Amino acid sequence: MKGNAMIIETNGISMMYKLNAGRFNSLKEYSLALIQGKLHYDEFWALRDVSLQVQCGEIVGVIGNNGAGKSTLLKVLSGILKPTKGNVAVNGNIVPMLELGSGFDHELTGRENIFLNGAILGYSKEFLLSKYDEIVDFSELGIFIDQPLRNYSSGMLMRLAFSVATIVDPEILIVDEILAVGDDRFQRKSKNKMLSMMGGGTTVFFVSHSLDQIRELCGRAIWLEKGEIKMDGDMLEVCDAYACASS
Amino acid sequence: MKMEQMIKIPLVKYCLIGITGYMVTLSLFWLLVGSQFRWSSETVVFPNGHAVIGELADGTEIVQSFISPMDEIERIEVYFATCARINSGLLTISVQDLDTGFEYLRMELDADAFLEDTRYDVLQGQTLRDVSHRRLGVVFRADSAPERALMLYQDNTARDGYTLAINGRESVGTLTMEIGGSSRTSFNRSFMIFAIASSLILAAYCVNLIARQRKGKKSYGLSFLYNISKYRFLLNQLVKRDFKVKYKRSVLGVLWSLLNPLMTMLIQYIVFSTLFKSSINNFPVYLLIGIIFFSYFTETSSLGIGAIVDNASLITKVYVPKYIFPVSRVFSSCINLMLSLIPLVAVIGITGTAITPQYLLLILPLVLMTMFCLGMVMLLSSIMVYFRDTRFLWNVLSLLWMYATPIFYPESIIPEAILPFYRLNPMYRFIQFARIVVLEGVSPRPRVYLACFLSAVIPLIIGILVFKKLQGKFVLYI
Numbered sequence: 197m198k199g200n201a202m203i204i205e206t207n208g209i210s211m212m213y214k215l216n217a218g219r220f221n222s223l224k225e226y227s228l229a230l231i232q233g234k235l236h237y238d239e240f241w242a243l244r245d246v247s248l249q250v251q252c253g254e255i256v257g258v259i260g261n262n263g264a265g266k267s268t269l270l271k272v273l274s275g276i277l278k279p280t281k282g283n284v285a286v287n288g289n290i291v292p293m294l295e296l297g298s299g300f301d302h303e304l305t306g307r308e309n310i311f312l313n314g315a316i317l318g319y320s321k322e323f324l325l326s327k328y329d330e331i332v333d334f335s336e337l338g339i340f341i342d343q344p345l346r347n348y349s350s351g352m353l354m355r356l357a358f359s360v361a362t363i364v365d366p367e368i369l370i371v372d373e374i375l376a377v378g379d380d381r382f383q384r385k386s387k388n389k390m391l392s393m394m395g396g397g398t399t400v401f402f403v404s405h406s407l408d409q410i411r412e413l414c415g416r417a418i419w420l421e422k423g424e425i426k427m428d429g430d431m432l433e434v435c436d437a438y439a440c441a442s443s
Numbered sequence: 444m445k446m447e448q449m450i451k452i453p454l455v456k457y458c459l460i461g462i463t464g465y466m467v468t469l470s471l472f473w474l475l476v477g478s479q480f481r482w483s484s485e486t487v488v489f490p491n492g493h494a495v496i497g498e499l500a501d502g503t504e505i506v507q508s509f510i511s512p513m514d515e516i517e518r519i520e521v522y523f524a525t526c527a528r529i530n531s532g533l534l535t536i537s538v539q540d541l542d543t544g545f546e547y548l549r550m551e552l553d554a555d556a557f558l559e560d561t562r563y564d565v566l567q568g569q570t571l572r573d574v575s576h577r578r579l580g581v582v583f584r585a586d587s588a589p590e591r592a593l594m595l596y597q598d599n600t601a602r603d604g605y606t607l608a609i610n611g612r613e614s615v616g617t618l619t620m621e622i623g624g625s626s627r628t629s630f631n632r633s634f635m636i637f638a639i640a641s642s643l644i645l646a647a648y649c650v651n652l653i654a655r656q657r658k659g660k661k662s663y664g665l666s667f668l669y670n671i672s673k674y675r676f677l678l679n680q681l682v683k684r685d686f687k688v689k690y691k692r693s694v695l696g697v698l699w700s701l702l703n704p705l706m707t708m709l710i711q712y713i714v715f716s717t718l719f720k721s722s723i724n725n726f727p728v729y730l731l732i733g734i735i736f737f738s739y740f741t742e743t744s745s746l747g748i749g750a751i752v753d754n755a756s757l758i759t760k761v762y763v764p765k766y767i768f769p770v771s772r773v774f775s776s777c778i779n780l781m782l783s784l785i786p787l788v789a790v791i792g793i794t795g796t797a798i799t800p801q802y803l804l805l806i807l808p809l810v811l812m813t814m815f816c817l818g819m820v821m822l823l824s825s826i827m828v829y830f831r832d833t834r835f836l837w838n839v840l841s842l843l844w845m846y847a848t849p850i851f852y853p854e855s856i857i858p859e860a861i862l863p864f865y866r867l868n869p870m871y872r873f874i875q876f877a878r879i880v881v882l883e884g885v886s887p888r889p890r891v892y893l894a895c896f897l898s899a900v901i902p903l904i905i906g907i908l909v910f911k912k913l914q915g916k917f918v919l920y921i
Contacts, residue, residue: 214919223830298757298760312681316761321676
């Protein structure tokens with residue numbers, strides 16, 4: 197890992213959503229609104245002027261109430277959302293673990309889905325081929341790997357999704373809550389896997405409602421409130437302030 | 444994201460492959476169409492003025508002289524009047540170069556062999572070569588008796604370069620005749636200029652790209668190649684997925700891709716053959732080309748219209764360039780298109796249509812149609828994000844579009860008044876191109892190439908621009 201290089205740098209990012217009044221899903225609604233002159237919409241700023249810098253290897257916890265803009269911030273950092281204002285610079289490959297199994301096709305077999313899902317997450321073919329056995333082993337799916345996904349139980353589905361998503365050593369890991377899937381034993385196994393991923397020198401951006409987890413894992417914390425950074429600094433100070441405010 | 448530096452693209456290799464490929468394509472193209480475009484056929488037609496010159500009797504000599512309007516003359520047709528009587532005597536026709544006196548041919552014919560108003564080709568299948576701008580003369584002389592002699596039709600218009608002389612005396616007017624032949628075109632030269640210029644531009648661009656890569660500067664071409672190499676695997680996977688899922692639980696599987704166009708053709712053949720068969724040569728092949736081309740368009744557009752909306756769960760969770768989705772949908776339909784060409788080949792074989800090397804030109808309308816479809820899919824799928832009823836509207840529109848394209852009916856029944864609208868229909872252009880190549884075994888005229896090219900590029904550019912403009916907000920609306 198490089199020394200003090202900034203791996204993530206955002207510059208005054210703001211994210212504006214148009215609220216329902218301005219969203220028309222059909223041509224009819226749109227033209228009606230156009231005729232009636234109701235084409236205005238309500239603005240909602242999920243993020244306001246957020247600037248932050250993250251160094252290589254930092255583990256940053258993001259805390260805040262529901263609707264504070266945590267998920268939006270993660271989506272902006274992973275490039276899924278384009279900020280309304282400001283810009284984001286990211287120097288490394290990001291693996292967003294926002295929701296597992298997106299892009300699974302239920303008609304295809306587990307094997308085919310490993311490659312499809314891997315490709316969606318940006319892995320290369322060679323990488324997937326070399327890690328294929330490891331993925332199958334971790335998922336503990338055994339012979340079911342050649343069955344179509346529609347025959348899987350939801351637990352099996354989550355195990356497969358988790359195994360594909362966590363096979364990489366990303367430079368930046370974006371985590372929306374620690375994912376613990378499957379039965380009791382697998383939950384422990386998957387939690388350990390995530391903890392080891394987060395502990396391996398990777399830069400981690402971690403959203404959680406559990407202050408304990410943040411205290412346990414992070415060195416730095418950011419407190420978001422109503423889309424603005426309320427506090428950014430040492431984990432202990434921020435957590436204490438947040439705990440005070442919410443109690 | 445500054446990931447461009449992370450994957451080193453072997454640019455020099457790609458550039459060499461690109462330039463070589465381009466030049467090979469150009470040469471192949473030249474081999475296929477060169478002989479056809481080097482010559483253009485021409486005709487000069489003088490209308491029948493329904494006037495006749497005096498009888499070709501008693502040794503009368505009529506000389507129609509003219510400056511050759513073309514490089515090669517293949518036929519010179521004149522019109523004889525017999526006055527509905529039986530004529531007799533010997534008619535001599537010769538064709539000469541009037542300046543050098545060289546006689547190309549001479550024929551002696553029986554005057555009674557001509558029927559009323561016969562059109563007669565004095566060259567009788569011979570070709571006069573290299574006669575451009577020579578002064579030629581067609582000489583008629585007959586020894587028939589008066590009232591037993593043939594006459595030649597003429598009209599009384601004087602034309603530049605044409606003189607009519609009777610027994611050496613010039614007369615006003617021209618014989619009613621048709622001159623057919625061909626001239627060399629500037630195709631060879633224009634093509635050479637185009638080939639050299641475009642290859643040079645391509646080479647210059649490649650050098651520029653390589654230089655930019657060395658200096659670590661950004662460029663469109665480089666990031667384009669970078670994206671291709673980065674997302675090729677994903678594209679590959681998405682196309683595979685579409686294809687596998689399509690036939691996953693069907694017994695005949697991929698065979699449907701072959702059977703579908705064949706059965707549609709069979710049905711339409713049975714329904715429409717009595718209506719249109721007589722006016723269309725090789726109706727099964729005509730029909731099948733239309734069906735295959737148009738169903739490709741219907742399939743890509745109906746699948747592709749949901750390219751963004753159907754992948755909403757992905758787009759909101761992972762960053763993937765959004766154009767991957769319309770492109771993958773078009774590519775998966777492409778595989779179907781390739782498969783549906785197999786029944787076409789079979790039907791071409793069964794109907795005994797002559798297969799010529801020009802069939803290779805079919806790649807062009809197929810590629811251009813794919814570009815057009817991609818443009819449409821990008822346009823439709825991005826509008827679909829904002830207005831979900833686009834899909835229903837499109838169902839109706841594509842039905843209308845199908846009837847507005849000559850798939851099962853002949854082009855000849857299109858009324859003159861709405862023909863300009865047909866010309867604006869890109870699908871009509873691609874189908875027309877393919878039909879000329881398959882049914883006539885020749886290359887279409889250059890104008891058809893241009894029309895096809897514009898029909899593909901303009902919608903593609905519009906599609907890309909709209910998509911690019913709207914894609915930033917997709918995730919907010921799906």
